[in-house]
Amino acid sequence: MIPTYYFLILSAVLFVMGTVGFLIKKDLITQFMCVEVMLNAANLAFIAFARSASSLDGQIIVFFIITVAAAEAAVGLAIILLVYRQKKSIRTEDSSLMKG
């Protein structure tokens, strides 16, 4: 059986990739995909723990996360579309209306 920490290392790598990608990319769509990668990294960690602890709890939480992610994708994409209509651009540095 593959040891749990293999999965955890993979999960951590994915999460860091997602985070770094979110911070350095300037494109809203790419950033959005980075968020999805981070979510799936978390899913992987949950599954790994569920497997090692032989419990179903982690797997159920993953289902929830997938549902939330789907909803979030719908809302997020709608926002990106509206931002594009307003600004004719989806580059993040073009939208800074909330500057104090």
Add this chain to the structure above:
Amino acid sequence: MREIFWLIPLIPAVSTLILAVFGEKLPKKYISFQACGAVFISFLISLYSFLGLLKISPEEYPVVKNLFTWIHSGNFKADLSFQFDPLTAVMALVVTAVGFLIHVYSIGYMSEDRSYSRFFTLMNLFTFSMLILVMASNLVLMFVGWEGVGFCSYMLIGFWFEKHSAANAGKKAFIVNRIGDAGFLIGMLFILVHIGSTDFININSAVASGSLSHGLVTLIAILLFVGATGKSAQIPLYVWLPDAMEGPTPVSALIHAATMVTAGVYMVARMNILYTTSETAGSIVAIIGAVTAVYAGTMALTQNDIKRVLAYSTISQIGYMFIGCGVGAYAAGIFHLYTHAFFKSLLFLAAGSVMHALSGELDMRKMGGLKKYMPHTYPAFLIGAIAIAGVPFLSGFFSKDAILTAAFAQGQYLVWILGILGAVLTAFYMFRLIFLTFHGKERIEPEVKKHIHESPPVMTVPLSLLAFFSVIAGYIGLPVVLGKNVNWFDRFLAPIMHKGHEAHLGIGTEWFLIVISVTVALTGIFIAYVFYLKKPSVPHTLVRRFPFLYKLLTNKYYVDEAYDYVFVRPTLKGSEFVYDKFDLNVIDGAVNGTASGTGFFGKILGFLQTGFIKDYALAFLLGAIILLGLLIF
């Protein structure tokens, strides 16, 4: 007896509510009907309860009806509860009976007024508050009525608030009353601290058992009396009452003559055990009353405003009531309150009728010879004047005589002399008023004379009824010389009045006192007759002979000016100073400083708000890492 007396104040209250909410939309006829009807029903219930009271034995006094607990906090408890005993019965009957007649009179007097419904709303509210005052079974609830009547008085003095003087008079009345109320409140708190309850029954038993030190009783009695001097316009807080004549005349009759201003007398009679226990407090009450009686009488001598003469006369007559209470003859004091309510409201309403006839003229120098124009008002006015002057066989004679006899019997000769002096003054200024207004040659302005007319029946009928009562009201309290048990009024009130040391006069002395008081009354009338009908030049000669005295009297001893100089102006100056220095700089500075400080910090924190998603995400990540670090290490 069936205990329905708690309905007495409730009915005017309901009527007030209806008028206050819908009054503007209701027709005048309905408003008058409801307002008068409510007071009349209260009167009928009072009468019913009074008859019930006669049937039960004096040991059962007072009958208390507890509606519900109003305030309950720690040891302190105050109920919304009413009581009915002889004193309450007398007051409730006077308030509702005189109140009803004045309500009816107002229908005619106020018929042209724009604020018809406001007037009747306030009149009903006043009746309600006054009934709360006289029926409350504890001091706290009594204080509610006490303040309620003060508020109505303020609203009704300033009824024609577009007139600057009326608005000012209202304010003056309210503020002067507050000074007295402060004394009342402190006295009430002393009672609360040392007795633990403000129920009259508990106060009576606590004082009777002697659990309070003598000094404390004196202190409480004097503090409560300070409240009474404010409400009942005695020295030194009388200054508001003459100015209160700015209000409509029915208000002057109901509030500033018959009922509200006598609340102080009622209060002293209600707390009679305090003034019986502490002779010092009793003497202070008697002396203040006696001095006020003479002092106000002298001020009435030179006034030319018909209502102001009556106002000073009211102050003077309330002084007599306090003489009665101060020398321990509470029943006599209340008896004078009861007769005074009739003849003084009669005089005020008759004066209102004169004003009505003369298009609002108040100055007696512009009247004269009105007798032939006013065939109904003149006899009523005359009866009122005879009654107040103390001529035998009318009500005022019996009550004033009862008070003066009691003062003499208690050995308070100074008070008695002042009382006699006041009686001469009363007879003189009342007949000066009569002669200047109704007799002599006409000095009416030609423009006014064209519209001269007798008042409508809705005004003259209440006048006739009040005149009737002014004549007969005294016969329930005949003097002792006519027999041992003829003073029914005294016996009726006796069970709730605490007797000090009894003093009896011989029949000869009593007759002697009666002869003296009759003589002085007739002398006063005779002097007025000589001065104002026989030889009208005499007053002018006197004025020329004693210009200083005349000036002092017409300017009311300069007391208003002195108060203005000593109290009003320093207060205004001080307030202006505080406004200028403290309010504008410190208070406003603090408020503005808070606002600009918030703005300043907002600006600083605003730099963190870059508007770029990335910066937020980074801050979020750093925060998450720090939290994680805290959790792990």
